[in-house]
Amino acid sequence: xxxxxxxxxxxxxxxxxxxxxxxxxxxxxxxxxxxxxxxxxxxxxxxxxxxxxxxxxxxxxxxxxxxxxxxxxxxxxxxxxxxxxxxxxxxxxxxxxxxxxxxxxxxxxx
Amino acid sequence: xxxxxxxxxxxxxxxxxxxxxxxxxxxxxxxxxxxxxxxxxxxxxxxxxxxxxxxxxxxxxxxxxxxxxxxxxxxxxxxxxxxxxxxxxxxxxxxxxxxxxxxxxxxxxxxxxx
Numbered sequence: 001x002x003x004x005x006x007x008x009x010x011x012x013x014x015x016x017x018x019x020x021x022x023x024x025x026x027x028x029x030x031x032x033x034x035x036x037x038x039x040x041x042x043x044x045x046x047x048x049x050x051x052x053x054x055x056x057x058x059x060x061x062x063x064x065x066x067x068x069x070x071x072x073x074x075x076x077x078x079x080x081x082x083x084x085x086x087x088x089x090x091x092x093x094x095x096x097x098x099x100x101x102x103x104x105x106x107x108x109x110x
Numbered sequence: 111x112x113x114x115x116x117x118x119x120x121x122x123x124x125x126x127x128x129x130x131x132x133x134x135x136x137x138x139x140x141x142x143x144x145x146x147x148x149x150x151x152x153x154x155x156x157x158x159x160x161x162x163x164x165x166x167x168x169x170x171x172x173x174x175x176x177x178x179x180x181x182x183x184x185x186x187x188x189x190x191x192x193x194x195x196x197x198x199x200x201x202x203x204x205x206x207x208x209x210x211x212x213x214x215x216x217x218x219x220x221x222x223x224x
Contacts, residue, residue, distance in 0.1 A: 002152075004152070034212060034213075042217070042218075043198075043216060043218045044200075046212055049212055088153070090213075097166060098155065099155075100152045100153040101152060102152045
């Protein structure tokens with residue numbers, strides 16, 4: 001069983017729509033959760049972090065965490081073509097150990 | 111410079127060569143990481159250093175040898191690599207142990223082993 005699972009996609013949404021990206025994790029004691037965006041050929045860049053159950057909003061991005069279901073998601077409102085990238089879910093488990101999902105490729109069509 | 115820097119950005123080497131990748135962080139962090147990213151695979155954690163001490167070695171072959179002389183610098187020494195080692199090698203740093211650290215990534219070194 002993988003530590004962090006994501007649907008590889010691609011997820012295609014029209015410009016202006018809401019993109020919903022999902023992630024599940026296996027380690028119940030995980031405390032910190034991160035979403036990174038990675039453009040092709042580039043390194044990952046942090047978009048959001050979330051540590052408590054519920055929603056956390058930052059501009060067009062909303063991260064949602066449900067520890068009971070071991071589920072974390074990222075919503076992108078008013079999706080733009082520039083949001084087209086691979087989105088990586090990361091989970092911090094043991095001492096300084098991070099697990100990354102394989103990523104979900106998002107295509108936002110103009 | 112700011113953030114996390116890596117050199118070289120691109121590297122082509124033969125299987126008998128010896129080369130080193132360098133990472134430097136300008137964020138005042140205490141933990142540094144090496145990751146390998148191969149095509150269509152998740153990021154693979156290779157090594158973790160916290161306050162210059164290696165705290166994680168994820169069963170990485172000995173042809174990869176890390177070195178962390180201080181909290182700001184991290185090296186990955188490469189020797190007798192295989193073609194399957196071709197990948198993007200990413201360095202990252204975070205504040206340190208415990209808490210809710212975020213990792214910040216460098217731009218990566220794209221390595222091709224011939």
